[in-house]
Amino acid sequence: MQTNLAPFIKDTPEGKEADAILRKCTHCGMCIATCPTYQLLSDELDGPRGRIYLIKQVLEGATPTAKTRLHLDRCLTCRACETTCPTGVRYGRLLDIGRHLVEERVPRGPIESAWRRALNAVIPNPVLFTPLLKLGQLARPLLPAALKSKVPAVPAPARPRPTTTHPRKMLLLEGCAQPSLSPATNAAAARVLDRLGISLERAAGAGCCGAVSFHLNEQKEALDYMRRNIDAWWPYVEHGVEAIVITASGCGVTVKEYGHLLHHDPAYADKARSISELAKDISEVIVAERAKLKTLITHHSTAASDTSSQDSNSSTSAALRATGGQIPAEERGPSSAPRRAPIPRQRIAFHAPCSLQHGLKLQGKVETLLAELGFSLTDVPEAHLCCGSAGTYSILQPELSQRLRDNKIAALTSGTPSAILTANIGCQAHLQGATTLPVRHWIEALDDSLPPSPSPLS
DSSP states (O other), X not given: OOOOOOHHHHTSHHHHHHHHHHHHOOOOOGGGGGOHHHHHHOOGGGSHHHHHHHHHHHHTTOOOOHHHHHHHHTOOOOOXXXXXXXXXXXXXXXXXXXXXHHHHHSOOOHXXXXXXXXXXXXXXXXXXXXXXXXXXXXXXXXXXXXXXXXXXXXXXXXXXXXXXXXXXXEEEOOOSSHHHHOHHHHHHHHHHHHHTTEEEEEOTXXXXXXXXXXXXXXXXXXXXXXXXXXXXXXHXXXXXXXXXXXXXXXXXXXXXXXXXXXXXXXXXXXHHHHHHHHEEEHHHHHHHTHHHHHHHHHHHHHHHHHHHHHHHHHHHHHHHHHTTTOOOGGGBOTTSOBOOOOOOOOEEEEOOOHIIIIISOOTTHHHHHHHHTTOEEOOOTTTTSOOSOTTTHHHHSHHHHHHHHHHHHHHHHXXXXXXXXXXXXXXXXHHHTTOSSOEEEHHHHHHHHSOOOSSOBO
């Protein structure tokens, strides 16, 4: 694609980056086939190719309008188009640049601006988010159904974390909203890694990864969140921590981009690059340790099977005594021996968040891991499509978000699973609001399948 950027942006870092991205686009249109909003609205300007043209026009000096902003706002930033694109167009980064420019030139109304400021102030801040969430949960039983689905139910409390210190150490990003919405997730991650001989540590002073503010176009504030996390983590990095583990894939995408987003900051560029290199989604850590996990699960399953066999034999002995030593025909196996009760395998559907499969490029990794570890996964049609959560999208674009969620729930439940597993807290809360099936992080299910931790818990 040929470009002719306007003087106001041409020689800036953002302008040079945007120009390089635009020049990779061949406007082939393959991205449209995997764009969720284009599939819903059938409007070229609500697909990646159309939005690229809108951003290009602004970069070349055209005056954006409220309609321009609307089409950019409707984008989920799911990045499915990046997975599809044959030339490697970094659409998500181009969108960030375009949104920021349009936001500066097309001011929002006072109500919309206040609403977005409120979201930016509350969600990344646990001091505000947690009590407000609890108030909503107290009022939830009294709310009409339409509002009740928007307020997450009170989550199950987290089980204790291990207190044993291992030679191998990794850092954990606790996050901002996840500890209140799903406290069991990070605790489960700590227990699983403890069984693998890894201590999961927490850094005081670390908090929101910056994603919420960045995608609300409060990019300066987002960079400050990133710097604060780097400052909190750096002493651990200097002491040789192996990795920074992230259980929310949406946060993982952002932390892995710290190096790029702060590369113009001379005080933080090198540190940010090191942080990005250390950042790992929990699935990357578990995949590397899966041989140990298979051994743990095999031993645990064998022990459970032996217990089941003992219980079955006791029951069979009692039945034989009651029937004078005759085995009922319906209980006989091929060799007329009493059948051992099978250990049930729960059928689950896995929802792959966009941030996991398109942002982190870990498509199929968790599904393969779970299958290798003995989980029974159902087929999920159109698994590449977004569920409609997308950070604050479900709040700011509720109609489109709910349509996408309805489609996703239909796909996830088509294989009649007994539970839904996922890898991102936003998707988890969003999907749970539309189904009675339990929706959990996959690390919690893995934790449940392992033997109890031998380490002391607190």
